[in-house]
Amino acid sequence: MPTLGWLVTTVPELRVEAGPVGWQTRPVLGVVDHGEEGSVPAGHLMLLSGEPVAAGSAARVRQAAAVVAPAGTAPGRLGVPVLRATPELSWLRVARVIAEERLREARERTALLEQLLAQAREPAAQGVERVVEWLGRTLGAHVLLDGAGLGNADGGSPPDGLGTPVASSPRAEAALAAAGRATVADPVAAGRLRTAVLAGGGLHLRLAAVGRAGAYLTVGRVKPFGPSAGGLVAQAAGLLDPLLRLRAAEGERERAAELASGLRVAVFQLLMGGEVTLAQRAAEGLVPGLLAAESVRVQVLECPAEERNALADACAEATAGRALVVRCPATEQHLIVVSPVEGPEPAADAGWGTAGRVLRGFLAGHPERRLGGSGVHPLEKVAAAYGDAIRALAAARLRPGRAALYAVEDRLVRVLDRAVAREWAAGVLAPLHAVPLAGRDQLYGTLGLGLEFPATSAGRILGVSRNTVRARMDRAAALLGLDLSRVAARAVLHLALRVGESESGTGASAVRLAEVLGAEAARAWAEGLAERLAEDGRDLRGTLRAWLGADANVERAARRLGLHPQTVREHLRSAEQLLQRQLLSGGSGVYETALAFAALGELELHLEPGRAGRAPEGAAGTVHS
Known part of the structure; x- marks a missing residue:
């Protein structure tokens, strides 16, 4: 003016x-x-x-x-x-x-107001900071936004009127404190004054109340405040009020979302541990009837970690909340979706379901995303469905389309004589049935994950510590008499769990593993798998045989073959593409390949139910994290 x-x-x-x-x-x-x-x-x-x-x-x-x-x-x-x-x-x-x-000043004020509003167009949390920083730069002043009364249980302000700083320009708090702002802060924070001015410590101070939340703005500078500068402080205070309210609302929404996300993880962990009734009760707090269906599918979407939250929200919205969308607690790049199967599905969704169709839509134009899906499983078998989805995800990483359903027809369990295989598996797993039911379910759930993942990851999925996973694996190994540090033992146990987890074994079985793997269908399956390696001109079959015989240790296999370890790794990567199974990262791909070589007589497992392959007396299986 x-x-x-x-x-x-x-x-x-x-x-x-x-x-x-x-x-x-x-x-x-x-x-x-x-x-x-x-x-x-x-x-x-x-x-x-x-x-x-x-x-x-x-x-x-x-x-x-x-x-x-x-x-x-x-x-x-x-x-x-x-x-x-x-x-x-x-x-x-x-x-x-x-x-x-006057016209020049009016234009200048208009330009400043436009700049001020531009700061507020940022998301609420950033908008508050940007308004405070901009005000400090524009006025050449120290600026501090206090939250006196914000976050206090009774909504009141501290006795001296000085609350927790919400935002400030550099070094503002010390400079304004030296200027004596505390002498007038209390009536402004308490709402008895809308504005206050004073001078001290070489600064002119101006305080302005921000809404009714007990927050207030303090601006201090060497120059006195003219009408224009004073008006800008008032306008900034008026703009900060809705920004603070919006930020508080966003904070509440984020806290509610975090609680819901934690509940989803807890429900998933209960399902993985076989606690179906508890999971169903907990899920009622998310969406009534979410887990009422008897059958489910599990899909796992792999994506960059920074995209997972947005994709989870988009999936939940697209499925209208009728799927359990879980941010994997073990792998920050994984999004897990457990979707109920209710009645006939459209042909376009066959094999995938509605949630799977939504997830497949997320792959278009994003080569870094991959998707694996299970078949239909009973609700109490979510752990098995999750394992299938992880195996399908491993296959998806090797396919151009980057999406794969678990192909049971390509698996050994599909071709085995069910009666013979179940009798053998029941004998292998019989010692576990000496454990009370609750403990037995824990062992089964932990074994399935412990064979697929490191102990740390398995623990996060189950909601227990890695030491608990190790203890359960060690206990199971001792009961079964298996040294689970050996690939052969892990492969045999993995097969037994796949074909006989629900069987109530009563003792040693007369059926031997050689009989299970020696059947004509099993040998034909194994030969069909191994023949794929011939498509490569190198001796990938010999490399795989040596690597499996060395307990999947690249360095030991390289010494046996007289090759460089990097050459062995290159052979294994090529074998992964041809077999459509992951090898270097461990898990079911390694176990099935080992069993295929055993069926062809190219790998000795030396494991019979109740006898060979047991750990030494007093030793327990080892699980590495």
């Missing part, structure tokens, strides 16, 4: 003859003649004639910013500054100069 000090500097034909202290800061908005009828607009220059001011006009004159008296006249005591002008001064020019300055 134009001031009297600015005017006499801009128009040299004007000079101040007399005036009260601080006359330089008096605003000047225009020019008016004393002889005009009506009241004088506040802040205008009044042009006096040579006649003395009548007593009845004195109050009217005191509304003026200043009076301009002609040369040679004595206007008397009017209580306003008195200016003198040279005879050649054009008052039209003075009026135009004032109008142009």
Whole structure:
């Protein structure tokens, strides 16, 4: 706003003859003649004639910013500054100069307001910070937004009015504290004052209440606050109020989302541990009837970690909440979806279901994303379905389409004689049935994951520590008499779990593993798998045989073959592509390949139910994290 000090500097034909202290800061908005009828607009220059001011006009004159008296006249005591002008001064020019300055300032204020609003267009949390930082830069000031009363249980402010800083410009807190802001903070924070001003510590301070939340803005700078700067502080305070409210609402929404996400993980962990009834009860807090179906599918989407939250939200929205969407607790790149199977499905969804179709849509244009899906499983077999989805995901990594369903027809369990295989598996697993039912379910759930994943990952999926996973694996190994540090033992146990987990074994079986793997169908399956390796001109079959015989240790296999370890790894990567199974990362791909070589007589397992392959007396199986 134009001031009297600015005017006499801009128009040299004007000079101040007399005036009260601080006359330089008096605003000047225009020019008016004393002889005009009506009241004088506040802040205008009044042009006096040579006649003395009548007593009845004195109050009217005191509304003026200043009076301009002609040369040679004595206007008397009017209580306003008195200016003198040279005879050649054009008052039209003075009026135009004032109008142009007011227009310039109006444009400047408009530009500043646009900049201020631009800061607020950021997300609420960032918008608060940006408004505070921008205000500090624009005014050349220290700025501090206090949250007195924000987050207090009773909604009140601390006794001294100083709350937790919500946002501030650099070094603002110390500078404003030195200037004594605490002396006026309390009434502003408590809402008894909307604004307060003081000076101290070499700074001029201005405090402004921010809404009714107990927050307030403190701005301190060396220069005094003029009307423009003071107005900008008030406008910023007014803008911060809705931003703080929005941020609080977003915080509540995020906390609710985190709680829901944690509940989904807990429900999934209960399902993985076989606690179906508890899982169903917990799921009612998410969506009523979410796990009411008897059968489910499990799909696992692999994506960059930074995309997972957005994809989880999109999947939950697309499925209308009718699927359990879980952020994998073990692998931050995995999104797990457990979807109920209810009645006939459209042909387009065959094998995948509605949730699977949604997830497949996420793959388009994103080569870094992959998807694996299980078949239909009973609800109490979610752990098995999850294992199938992980195996399908491993296959998807090796396919151009980057999506795969678990292909049971390509698996050994598909071709085995079910009766013979189940009798053998029941004998292998019989020692586990000496464990009480609750402990037995825990062992089965842990074994399935412990054979597929490191102990740390298995523990996160189950919601237990890695030491608990190791202890359960060691206990199972001791009961079964198997050294689970050996690939052969792990492969045999994996097969037994796949074909006989639900069988209640009663003791040793007369059926031997050689009989299971020696059947014509099993040998044909194994030969079909091994023949794929011939498509590569190198001896991949020999490399795989040596690697499996070395317990999947690349360095030991390389020494046996007389090759460099990197060459062995390259052979294994090529074998992964041809077999459509992951090898180097461990898991079921390794176990099935080992069993195929055993069926062909190219790998000795030396494992028979209840006898060979047992760990030494007093030793337990080893699981590495």
